[in-house]
Amino acid sequence: MIRLDNVSKQNGRQLLFVEAAAALQKGEKIGLVGPNGAGKTTLFRLITGQEPPDEGQVLVDRGVTIGFFSQDVGEMAGRPAVAEVMDGAGPVSEVAAELAALEAAMADPDRADELDAIIERFGEVQSRFEELGGYALEGRAREVLAGLGFSQEMMDGDVGALSGGWKMRVALARILLMRPDVMLLDEPSNHLDLESLIWLEQFLAAYEGALLMTSHDREFMNRVVRKIIEIDGGSLTTYSGDYAFYEQQRTLNERQQQAQFERQQAMLAKEISFIERFKARASHAAQVQSRVKKLEKIERVEPPKRRQSVSFDFPQAPRSGEDVVNLRQVHKRYGSRAIYEGLDFMVRRRERWCVLGVNGAGKSTLLKLVAGATEPDAGTVSVGGSVRMGYFAQHAMELLDGDRTVFQALEDAFPLANQGSLRTLAGCFGFSGDEVEKRCRVLSGGEKARLVMARMLYDPPNFLVLDEPTNHLDMATKEMLVAALAQYEGTMLFVSHDRHFLAALSNRVLELTPDGVHQYGGGYTEYVARTGQEAPGLHA
Template sequence: MLQLDNISLTFGGDYLFDNISTVINPGERIGLVGPNGAGKSTLLRIIAGELEISSGDITMSKSATVGYLPQDGVDPDPELTVYEEMEKTFEGIRELEQQVQQEREKLASLEEDSAQYQKTMERVGSLQSRIEHSGAYSLESDIEKILMGLGFTPDDFHRPTTEFSGGWLMRIALGKLLLRKPMYLLLDEPTNHLDIESLRWIEQFLQNYEGAVIVVSHDKAFLNKITKRTLALEHGDLLDYSGNYDYYEEKHAERKEHLRKAYENQQQEIKEIQEFIDKFRYNASKAAQVQSRIKKLEKMDKIEIDEREQEISFEFPPPERSGAVVMELENIRKQYDNNVVFEDLSYSIDRGDKIAVLGPNGAGKSTMIRMIAGIEDIDRGQREPGHNVTTSYFAQHQADELNLDHTVFETMREAAPMAKETRLRTILGCFLFQGDDVFKKVSVLSGGEKSRLALARMLMQPANFLIFDEPTNHLDMQSKNILQQALKQYEGSFMIVSHDRDFLDPIVNKVLEVRPNETNTFLGNVSYYLEKVREREDEQKESASNENSSQDKTLSRKEERRLEAQKRQQKYEKLKPLKKQIDPLEEDIELMEARKEEIEELMAESDFYDDQEQVKEISVEYEKLKAELVETYAKWEELATEMSKIEEEFS
């Protein structure tokens, strides 16, 4: 159990968190949500032990382990390959294996019936249990499974980490965490650097994960898939919702409505009180009532409504009508060094197409849309824009091309010199630039803020064909909803590279799947595409299964018995050290449960509270007992799960 008790954190005298408390139980799936700047990443860093709090306590069991994935800033060893960097996760296991060998050598010189022999055997069992629980015996297969799931190919395993981009380095960092299997897994925007296939894999992995998972993500579909509880940071407080993101949204909307009504009622009350004060301020006979109302106003706990909660929206200006064909690619060849990305690629985009571009990373999605946008050279073939087509393009790197000496507002004004100031400020507000934020210099903005500004700037340029490369990576839920609503009403055509299914589903009518050496088009949204992919995968599995079943191999009965006996022995050897640990835990649990019942019976007696000293002593013992039970049950569940895995392995 991990407990946050009255946590507070201040920056420059202002509270980011004000006495927040919560309990996170083993195995829970929690989404941590809230607007940008609410402190989600900060709270994860506090739990991970990377940031000190101003006041409060954080407690967890001694056996608990915490793993934290930040949004960026990971730094693997440049001298190691991808596989070696993953293997580093278990560098302490080799030392344990050496200790086991040393203890076994001791046994050879001891009498079997001696106390020292027994102690050494217990030590060997304990060390072996730690090695087995660490997953060291399946290390090689686990590394391969995780790397493949995250999109690496077998050829990538032995490439130096220096050959990979920042997004792929984040995948390595994520893979190392998943390999470690910490009791509390903290993930900050883990989906930002994943493609649709890796996203599906990690969803399945996290659904089966044994430890607790706390995840910050702006991917609503991802949160709905893996979480069953939501913690929401609002105005320095931490609110608890017992459901996934959809459940949180529903309850949050109800709470907002209640708060709005309470705010309106309070404002009406304040107005009436103030009118009374103003009317009778100088009336001597009403002086007592006036003073009473003034004091009431002073003591009143004012209800506040977050300005960010107000509805903000924008619309694209109606674009000029393009021709029936927006863009035509014919027999395109594109090559980087020895890597041929596209060979004889032909693709046509029609007016009214709203296309999601999906596929594994490295297959050429970004290359293809850059060629379509006309900013990537083509080695061979034809790119033909349609009649009256005007193109506007957004990619993350455009944030690096902003003028650092301009303010946020000047950047927008430069893109749309004739636009009204109110429109520029409205669009900036949609992308989290409010109030004095618009007067900040671009040079002081974070990477995410620059990316949002580049996106807002791009949307000011009138065009009937929009091209986006991962536009939602730095947007919060509200900003994504605003952009989504605007794109729903947009009358032109667009293409979007993204893996955010919840964002894409309501706005696209086609999916372009880009795979190495092939492209496929699906007439529908992303959910339709994923359904078709699952059908394709099922067909491939069935085909492989039929092929395997046709290659029957028969064993003699004697050989079968030998293998069965071998499996029983292996099973016994794996279960033995675990059983030696779990048996005393069960005895402890039985004793503690019995004592807990005794105390509860004692506390139920009518005269129990007559003796205050006894009440204090027994209450302290009771609380300590409950905490010990939680910790002991957690250890027992851990061992029981490991034993169940072994049973399944040999079943």
């Protein structure tokens, strides 16, 4: 359906693709992976024709429809979310628009003399609309929006009133409703809560078209894709299998290549040593010559490209008292909506609570109450002795000083730290080389999140309260964070939609449901085994 033939592409001074080749066949589900800046988004733009290749060609079969979801959703305002979604449904939305125009024309007294022609055309357009499933379209649009977490009010409300994250979901819903032959999805798992993510997984599993997508969520990738295309060093390499298979295979390939490289280096060293020893002796001249020629002809094995694996040994947090935080008979309302009515909840030292619940269940509210960012209407929240709290929430990113560089922001927080360790810290969170000189005001949401996280963990508090800490983090940074937090000896209370993060780090689960608050001993994995569901809003 789509083929890249010897495609080369340069972006400024950076070579993204050098004679790269890959194909997407009918019904295939492929994950696109590669380090940040390797060219994943550029590849999507080449396929959609938004950018031309410098050399080679991108071939798309005639008549193939492509739906492209990117993080850049553009402006949306002035109509209900459901209308915005239906508008993206391809040919059927154009037919719907003509149908509406014809209905208006039939009711227009100034066009009475054209009525017969208008009625005839209306009949034709109406049957085409039925053929395309137009009358079922609104129902399908609402189904998709509900799957992505929208309430009926949000579907019917002005799309312009929604936050950036919800507008992303509207843009994603447009592509899903369109059901094109090929879907290109750039980070569709960003901004989704756990329930919506699992719904999307099931939707994509049942989707019969071809799919090419990127995602920083390994569990999501493993469940959706059956093939991986890796972009690295300008070339595209295809692996047949899910993300876990790709990781194993790549490690194996790297080991084999390293072994080949070492064997060849040993052989070359032996040959060079022979040539050096005997080059001055006339009796060995012929042998020396033949070995020199042999060396010139040998195709050199390259050592495997070393991936920068980031790791950082975070210092241990000071010990807190046994009772870390205690909520007693807490009541909290927003307007007429009661979030908590008499909540009792206690966190003890070294417990790692993950908080689960559908949108609006009060997950972020609980974290705000614990962190003191909001007050209870009644009841008490008491923090224990010697507790030093670190609170990470999306709004923390707004507190960065836009005029300071990344490195200065770290220096401001830790004036006594040596520069080397701060550079290592910056590198762990994805700021290498000149990136530490970027001003905070030009950082993307993901970069800001990484910087705030770095500042919090360099001198870690003994109680971490984290609201969606993995939003915007790529897989390598997530892996580093999971490894670092696995060694962390403090206490944690967190909300995350990343199942790998939940399973690796929780040892308690707090479930917020309409029929009450439930506490489970054991982490997320035990919770799934016990309840038979991966999230409270889903029932197996």
